[in-house]
Amino acid sequence: MADSDSSNVTPLISNQKRYAEALLVYEHLGRNIEALESWINSYFSEKIMKEIKVEKEKELMVLGIGSGQGQTECKVLQQLLKEWPKIINTVVEPNPSHINKFEDLAAKEREILDGVSFDWRQQTLQQFRQETQDQLMKKYHFIMLFHVMYFFEDLEDIIQYLKSILEDGGMILAVMECGNVCNILLLC
Numbered sequence: 001m002a003d004s005d006s007s008n009v010t011p012l013i014s015n016q017k018r019y020a021e022a023l024l025v026y027e028h029l030g031r032n033i034e035a036l037e038s039w040i041n042s043y044f045s046e047k048i049m050k051e052i053k054v055e056k057e058k059e060l061m062v063l064g065i066g067s068g069q070g071q072t073e074c075k076v077l078q079q080l081l082k083e084w085p086k087i088i089n090t091v092v093e094p095n096p097s098h099i100n101k102f103e104d105l106a107a108k109e110r111e112i113l114d115g116v117s118f119d120w121r122q123q124t125l126q127q128f129r130q131e132t133q134d135q136l137m138k139k140y141h142f143i144m145l146f147h148v149m150y151f152f153e154d155l156e157d158i159i160q161y162l163k164s165i166l167e168d169g170g171m172i173l174a175v176m177e178c179g180n181v182c183n184i185l186l187l188c
C-alpha cells in the first residue's frame with residue numbers, strides 16, 4: 001500500500017532550483033500567459049495605467065515583488081515606458097535562478113526597455129522590508145505583485161505595509177489565480 005503520510009513530503013519551495021524548474025513546467029502546461037499579456041497590452045495600458053497620477057516628467061519609481069523570471073513585468077514596463085520615459089524598477093525576488101533569468105531577459109531586451117534602470121534585490125519581501133525599515137522611507141508610484149500573494153501569511157499586514165510605501169497618486173496592482181479565474185486587485 002502506498003504511504004500517504006504527507007509529513008514525508010518536502011515542500012517544493014524549500015528547494016529553489018527544483019521550484020524554478022517546476023514553475024516552468026507549470027507555466028508551460030497550465031497558465032494562460034498569453035491572456036495576461038494581452039490584458040496588459042490592452043486593458044492595463046488603456047485604462048488602468050491612466051489611473052496612476054504621476055507627472056510624465058518624473059522618474060517613475062516601480063517595485064516588482066516576486067518578479068520571477070520577469071516575462072510579465074517586462075511587458076508591464078514596456079507599457080509604462082509609453083507614458084514615463086524614465087523608470088527606476090526595484091526587483092524583489094528571492095529565487096537566485098529566477099532573478100538571474102530576469103537579468104538575462106532585461107539585457108536581451110535592452111533596447112525595448114531603454115529608459116528603465118534596475119535595482120536587483122535577491123530577497124523575500126519580508127527581508128526587503130526589514131532591510132529598508134531604518135532607511136528614510138523610500139516610496140514607489142507603482143507596485144506590482146503577479147501571482148505572489150499566495151506566499152504571504154499575513155495579507156492584511158503586507159497590504160498595510162505596501163500602502164505605507166506607496167506615493168500619493170500611485171497604485172498597487174496584485175494579480176492572483178483562483179481556479180481558472182484571474183483576480184485583479186487594485187489599490188490606489
Ligand SMILES: C[S@@+](CC[C@H](N)C(=O)[O-])C[C@H]1O[C@@H](n2cnc3c(N)ncnc32)[C@H](O)[C@@H]1O
Binds near residue numbers: 098147148
Ligand atoms: C508563481 S511565481 C510568479 C512569478 C512572476 N511574478 C510571474 O507572474 O510570472 C512566484 C514568485 O514569487 C517568489 N516569491 C516566493 N516567496 C516570496 C516572498 N516571500 N517574497 C517575494 N517573492 C517571493 C518566487 O520565488 C517566485 O518567483
